[in-house]
Amino acid sequence: MATAALPATFRDVMGAELEALKAAGLYKEERYIHAPQGAEIEVEFPAGAPLKKVLNLCANNYLGLSSHPEVLAAAHAGLDRRGYGMSSVRFICGTQDIHRELENRLTEFLGTEDTLLFSSCLDANAGVFEAILSDKDVMIADRLVHASIVDGMRLCKAAQDTFKHSDMGHLEEKLVEHADKRFRLVITDGVFSMDGDLAKLDEIVALCRKHDAMVFVDDSHASGFIGETGRGTPERFSVLGKIDVITTTFGKALGGASGGCVSGRREIVELCRQRARPYLFSNTLASVIVAATLKVLDLVSATTERRDRLEQNAQVWRRLLTEAGFDIKAGESPIVPVMLYNAKLAQDVARDLFAEEVYVVGFFFPVVPKGQARIRTQLSAAHTTAHLDRAIAAFRKVGKKHDILGKSKNEIVDRYGL
Amino acid sequence: MLARRTLEVPLPESVVLNDVDLELLKASFQALVALRCERGREWEGLLRQLKEDGWTVRWGLTWRAEAKRGEDYEEATGPTLDDALAGLAQLVRLDMASHVP
Numbered sequence: 001m002a003t004a005a006l007p008a009t010f011r012d013v014m015g016a017e018l019e020a021l022k023a024a025g026l027y028k029e030e031r032y033i034h035a036p037q038g039a040e041i042e043v044e045f046p047a048g049a050p051l052k053k054v055l056n057l058c059a060n061n062y063l064g065l066s067s068h069p070e071v072l073a074a075a076h077a078g079l080d081r082r083g084y085g086m087s088s089v090r091f092i093c094g095t096q097d098i099h100r101e102l103e104n105r106l107t108e109f110l111g112t113e114d115t116l117l118f119s120s121c122l123d124a125n126a127g128v129f130e131a132i133l134s135d136k137d138v139m140i141a142d143r144l145v146h147a148s149i150v151d152g153m154r155l156c157k158a159a160q161d162t163f164k165h166s167d168m169g170h171l172e173e174k175l176v177e178h179a180d181k182r183f184r185l186v187i188t189d190g191v192f193s194m195d196g197d198l199a200k201l202d203e204i205v206a207l208c209r210k211h212d213a214m215v216f217v218d219d220s221h222a223s224g225f226i227g228e229t230g231r232g233t234p235e236r237f238s239v240l241g242k243i244d245v246i247t248t249t250f251g252k253a254l255g256g257a258s259g260g261c262v263s264g265r266r267e268i269v270e271l272c273r274q275r276a277r278p279y280l281f282s283n284t285l286a287s288v289i290v291a292a293t294l295k296v297l298d299l300v301s302a303t304t305e306r307r308d309r310l311e312q313n314a315q316v317w318r319r320l321l322t323e324a325g326f327d328i329k330a331g332e333s334p335i336v337p338v339m340l341y342n343a344k345l346a347q348d349v350a351r352d353l354f355a356e357e358v359y360v361v362g363f364f365f366p367v368v369p370k371g372q373a374r375i376r377t378q379l380s381a382a383h384t385t386a387h388l389d390r391a392i393a394a395f396r397k398v399g400k401k402h403d404i405l406g407k408s409k410n411e412i413v414d415r416y417g418l
Numbered sequence: 419m420l421a422r423r424t425l426e427v428p429l430p431e432s433v434v435l436n437d438v439d440l441e442l443l444k445a446s447f448q449a450l451v452a453l454r455c456e457r458g459r460e461w462e463g464l465l466r467q468l469k470e471d472g473w474t475v476r477w478g479l480t481w482r483a484e485a486k487r488g489e490d491y492e493e494a495t496g497p498t499l500d501d502a503l504a505g506l507a508q509l510v511r512l513d514m515a516s517h518v519p
Contacts, residue, residue: 017489147517160508194518367518376518 025347025364036067037256039382043359054359055391057377060252062225062334063306064382070299071255071292078291090117090284091273098290105297106261109231110223110248111240114269118278119285121220121249121260122148127276128216128245128262129156129185136182140174142166142199144192146218153187165192168203175211183214185244190219190233191226194368194376196335198226201237214244220260221335224253225307225381230300244268250289255296259285306381310334313379313388320392321377325406326399334379338395339372341409342416346373349398356394371418450479485510 021027031045037059042051065071078098088094103115118124125148129139137158141149144165153160161178163171171186178184186208188199201217208215219232227235232248234240245264250257262272272279300306314334321328327339340346346362353360353375364373399405404412427447429435435443468475481502484493490513494505 141512143511150512150517153512154509160512162508162511363518 025343026366031359037061038067039064039380039384039387041359045354052354052357054354054357055387055394057358057360057379057391059256059378059380060221061256061380061382062253062310062378063300064380065253065296065299065306066256068299071295074295075288075292079288082287082291084288085286086283089282090279094283096287096290098287098294099284102290102294102297103261105294106263109297109301110246110263111231111234112243112246112263113266115261115263116269116272116276116279117284117290118260118262118276119282120251120258121218121247122151123278123282124247124260124262124276125149125152125218126155127152127278128247128268128272129153129158130277131272131275132245132268133158133183133185135159137185138178138181138183139185139187140171140178140213141187142189142192144194145187145189146193146220149187149189149218158185166197166200168200168207171204172207172211175207175213179211184208184211185214185216187216188218189221190217191221191333191335193221193335194363195329195337196221196331196333196376197329198222198233198236198331198333201233201239201243205237205239205242209242215242216245216247217243218247220247220249220252221333223248224296224300225310226333229304230307250285250293250296254300255289255292257289257292259289259293310379310381313381313383316385317377317379317388317391320388321395324392324396324399326395326404327407327409327412329374336377336379337374338377339374339409340404340416341371341373341413341418343373345402345404345412345416346375349402349404350375352398352401353394356397358391358394371413453479 018027029046031043032047033041033043034051035042038061039056040053041056042053044051082096082098086094086096090099099117103117106115107113118127125146129152133139133156135157138161139153139156139158140161140163141153142165143162159178159181161174163174175184175186186204188201188204190201191198199217205215217233219234222232224230226232229235231240232246234243234246243264245262245268247262248260250259262269262276314332314336318328318336321336321338329337329339340349340362343364346364350360350362360375360377362373362375368374396405403415465475480495480497481499482493482495483499483502483506484491485506492506492509494502494509496502496505
């Protein structure tokens with residue numbers, strides 16, 4: 001069979017770019033998982049290798065609901081009752097009663113006025129700014145916001161500015177500097193995915209009130225488990241109902257499949273319904289995911305048991321790592337970065353942990369700043385004490401092999417370089 | 419051959435210009451003349467069409483700044499060089515931070 005016409009030069013150029021990615025250690029390889037998502041999974045890596053059962057410390061399965069039997073049953077029932085596909089965008093014939101039901105449930109859960117579903121939170125972030133702001137306005141974002149927010153800001157005609165990460169003095173300077181703008185929207189993640197630290201949401205809200213600005217929070221790494229009842233960073237910082245726009249995902253704690261939403265002031269949500277391009281020109285999330293997400297909201301609203309267990313697991317894991325002599329980023333979220341500073345060391349440690357049946361991923365420049373290479377561990381309510389004991393034993397063994405236990409940043413850098 | 423025509427622009431007496439300033443001014447006026455006169459008049463038709471379509475069109479000369487680093491590329495424009503470079507710095511800064519999923 002003849003191959004499609006493709007300029008030879010295009011193949012050469014693309015091939016060279018792929019080789020450059022490999023040479024730079026940035027080539028991403030998928031690991032095939034032969035099991036439902038969970039605390040323990042069977043992984044084929046590299047492709048063709050025998051299956052290996054490993055402890056999973058790198059999933060966003062914070063509440064352990066990705067394969068929960070009640071969620072699976074709800075998905076099956078949803079499939080039976082509402083079918084598989086909608087074959088339409090929302091505003092033509094792609095909206096079922098359960099789509100609106102989920103929006104209403106999310107509004108109640110997040111403490112907002114209205115909600116609009118998107119097929120992902122990336123889509124929500126890509127569409128929301130352009131829908132509600134114009135060239136008369138300004139977006140002022142924390143410098144560590146998620147990549148999808150950066151993409152959304154680039155699609156919007158409003159002026160762009162940033163403030164130093166979690167620096168409230170700098171944010172206030174920016175609010176004053178842009179006092180001439182019609183609207184100022186301050187943009188932050190609720191929990192920052194790289195370091196696992198929380199935005200100072202109470203201080204941000206206070207500053208925005210003082211300067212008559214609006215607040216946007218992407219709570220993807222918080223919805224379902226941060227705050228006393230899991231309603232996210234607004235609950236954690238006692239500012240429920242005071243956030244103008246929240247975006248979040250169902251692809252992490254809330255079942256882990258896919259989908260996201262914009263939730264907030266009624267007018268903002270309605271403008272997104274009228275103008276947000278990912279909503280207007282793409283199908284929304286499948287009914288089966290809607291049905292399962294409704295069940296997830298039932299589960300997280302009925303009891304705080306899972307978020308409590310997750311919180312406890314995160315505390316225990318932080319203590320175990322610290323006692324073992326690892327250098328970790330302080331914080332309260334279930335994202336616990338183990339700092340290694342050197343890119344090759346991060347890769348070697350991740351590889352050795354995989355050999356010890358612990359699945360983690362090393363991050364290094366340009367994914368994180370130069371000299372900030374680390375392994376990002378993520379806890380789940382599905383982890384048991386036995387899992388954490390197994391994990392820390394493997395970490396101790398690998399840490400000892402590389403002689404990094406009890407070593408300060410300077411000592412690690414002296415030995416391995418940046 | 420057409421006679422060479424020149425335009426004399428008086429400068430404010432208080433302004434002191436060095437050679438670089440004069441070169442910059444000269445280059446700027448030459449660019450203006452080129453943009454206005456030497457590239458045809460097709461733009462007039464485009465402008466008319468846009469206005470007929472209901473657009474209010476403003477146009478003018480602007481500073482353009484670009485930054486390249488490997489495969490990364492950013493560009494920004496502004497009414498002043500400060501504005502263009504500030505816009506460029508902002509775009510670069512948006513992606514300077516690390517991004518993890």
